Amino acid sequence: MxxxxxxxxxxxxxxxxxxxxxxxxxxxxxxxxxxxxxxxxxxxxxxxxxxxxxxxxxxxxxxxxxxxxxxxISEGSLLPADPLRRAGHRAWIEFASATLADIGALYSAVDEASFEAVRLALIARFQRVDRIVAGPWFSGGTFSLVDAAFAPVFRYLDAFETLAALRLADALTRVSSWRCGLRARQSVRQAVAPEFPALLADFLARRNSYLSGLIGRTARAA
Ligand SMILES: N[C@@H](CCC(=O)N[C@@H](CS)C(=O)NCC(=O)O)C(=O)O
The missing domain is CATH 3.40.30.10 (Glutaredoxin)
Incomplete structure (x- = not known):
């Protein structure tokens, strides 16, 4: 095992x-x-x-x-067979990792100026992704390692929307529909425990960051 x-x-x-x-x-x-x-x-x-x-x-x-x-080690492949497309997928997995690093910077930013700088950088990242995602999955009809790499990114976006009404990719139609598909996919749903949203909400609220303040204000306004 x-x-x-x-x-x-x-x-x-x-x-x-x-x-x-x-x-x-x-x-x-x-x-x-x-x-x-x-x-x-x-x-x-x-x-x-x-x-x-x-x-x-x-x-x-x-x-x-x-x-x-x-x-x-398992049957079939979640990467394309063609070497150029395969390399392209690996590059987008790197992009997803860089996006996760920016998300960490967003929820750790302590003041409005640094928060705003990362927020704009993230919006630019999602705009770029929107130009290349094929739908329903990243590169068309087959779920790939790129989809697995981006699903946790979008899980953060869901939390930011719920907790702080923070919308980073809303107007992007292709990203939005990709996000919906990923959110509903069984492998993605089962990748975290049922208590994940509550644990993440608690982690973000206790971070003493600019986002923690936004989360507090959103909760008080509700
Ligand atoms: N590049 C690594 C990043 C992994 C990573 O940052 N893991 C975090 C938790 S999400 C960690 O273990 N942090 C502990 C630390 O930095 O001390 C990967 O893709 O596996």
Whole structure:
């Protein structure tokens, strides 16, 4: 049994969980506390980060690599066969990772000016994605590793809308319809526990950031 070392809120862990579900690969999840990382984890994880995939005594790290490994060991492929298109998909997975980094900067920004700068950068990212997404999935009719990489990004967008009426990609028709499809997909829904929205809301509200303030004001206004 493969073991996925996880944290309940980690978007990178979700990518691995989505791919495992898409490829019907059983995974045991081992959840750790990132605020109090166990010694065995610090010894195993070169960057001190989740996810890790434990495979027969080997340790894989980096979510994009773990996702490709899970894809490689199972039937069919969630990457295109053509080398140029395959490279293009990997590039968009990198873009999704950079978008997650911007989302981290957004919810950590302490003042309005830095929050606004990241908010505009994120809107520009989603506008760029909107120009290339084919629908219903990233590159057309086949769900791919790019879809698995973006699903956790859109889960944050859903939370930002609900908690702070913050809309980063609303007017973008292709992104909106892609988001809807991903939100409804079983592998994506099952990648987090039922308590995920409440845990994320609590994490964002306690961050002492500009967004935490917005969340508080939105709750008081409701
Ligand atoms: N590039 C890594 C990023 C993983 C990452 O940032 N994980 C976060 C949790 S979502 C983490 O473990 N952070 C712990 C830390 O930085 O100390 C990947 O794609 O796997």
């Amino acid at each position: 493969l073991k996925l070392v996880s944290h309940p809120l980690c978007p990178y862990v979700q990518r691995a969980a989505i791919v495992a579900a898409e490829k019907s690969i059983p995974l045991e999840r081992v959840t750790i506390d990132l605020a109090n990382r166990p010694d065995w984890f610090l010894r195993a994880s070169p960057n001190g980060k989740v996810p890790l995939l434990l495979v027969d005594g080997a340790v894989l790290f980096e979510s994009a690599v773990i996702a490709e490994y899970l894809d490689d």
